[in-house]
Structure formats: C-alpha cells, structure tokens
Amino acid sequence: MKLSEHFKLEEFERSATAQRLNVDNRVPEALIPNLQALCENVLEPLRQQFGEPVYISSGYRCYALNNYVKGALKSQHMKGEAADIYSKQGAKRLREWYLWMVDNLVFDQLIWETRPNGSKWIHVSYKRTGPNRQQVFTCRK
Numbered sequence: 234m235k236l237s238e239h240f241k242l243e244e245f246e247r248s249a250t251a252q253r254l255n256v257d258n259r260v261p262e263a264l265i266p267n268l269q270a271l272c273e274n275v276l277e278p279l280r281q282q283f284g285e286p287v288y289i290s291s292g293y294r295c296y297a298l299n300n301y302v303k304g305a306l307k308s309q310h311m312k313g314e315a316a317d318i319y320s321k322q323g324a325k326r327l328r329e330w331y332l333w334m335v336d337n338l339v340f341d342q343l344i345w346e347t348r349p350n351g352s353k354w355i356h357v358s359y360k361r362t363g364p365n366r367q368q369v370f371t372c373r374k
C-alpha cells in the first residue's frame with residue numbers, strides 16, 4: 234500500500250527484529266493517517282529536494298517491538314508519527330538532509346543520532362494533529 238508518491242506502508246512495518254521475535258508489527262488502520270502526514274510533510278519534500286531515495290531503518294513500532302529495542306516509553310514510533318532515516322550516499326549527505334530540514338520543514342522533533350560504532354541516522358517526527366514543536370537535538374549514546 235502506498236502512503237505517498239515514494240513511500241509504501243511496508244517500509245514502515247519492516248523490522249528484522251520484529252521478524253526474529255515473531256512479533257506482528259503491522260500498522261493499525263487508525264494510525265495510517267499519521268504516517269501519511271509524516272510522508273507528505275517531511276519525507277516527500279526531503280526526497281524531492283535531493284532527488285534521491287530516503288531509506289527507513291525504523292518506522293512504526295508496536296509496543297512489544299519498541300519495548301524490545303528499548304525505545305522511549307512514549308515513543309512517537311508507536312503512534313506512526315516518527316521514522317529513522319538514512320542515506321546510502323553516506324554521513325555527509327545525511328548531514329545535508331538534516332540541515333536542510335532544520336531550515337525548511339515543519340516537524341515535531343528532529344534528532345541527529347550517532348553511535349560509537351560510527352552509525353548515524355536522523356530521527357524525525359511529525360504530528361498530524363499538531364502542535365509541531367520544531368525541536369532539534371543531537372543524541373550520542
């Protein structure tokens with residue numbers, strides 16, 4: 234199922250961890266409009282600006298999956314309001330995405346995530362029913 238021109242529902246449900254744990258990570262119907270709003274307002278404009286794919290490493294998380302990956306207690310991933318995204322062009326391009334989004338998009342939270350093993354990604358959330366707080370953080374663990 235298509236959520237927007239370039240994003241499919243399956244991309245938000247896919248999780249190797251959920252598969253391994255045999256957890257049903259399908260998005261409840263009631264949350265689909267939230268994912269559509271995230272796509273239309275954040276992911277599609279980003280994709281359009283750079284003209285290249287935006288990959289999702291973690292989209293929707295059911296309660297069990299979020300619990301397992303030690304997500305925040307009220308993680309927006311559980312509401313279909315958040316996605317972790319990455320670029321196959323590397324960290325420099327990811328940083329360009331991040332800076333462009335800070336200046337040009339409406340979002341709830343934008344987090345630059347880095348880990349000691351060198352992995353980097355952007356967590357971005359959007360609230361369909363608002364208000365979107367335009368919060369920007371860096372998270373190093």
Ligand SMILES: [Zn+2]
Pocket residue numbers: 291310315316317356357
């Ligand atoms: Zn996230």
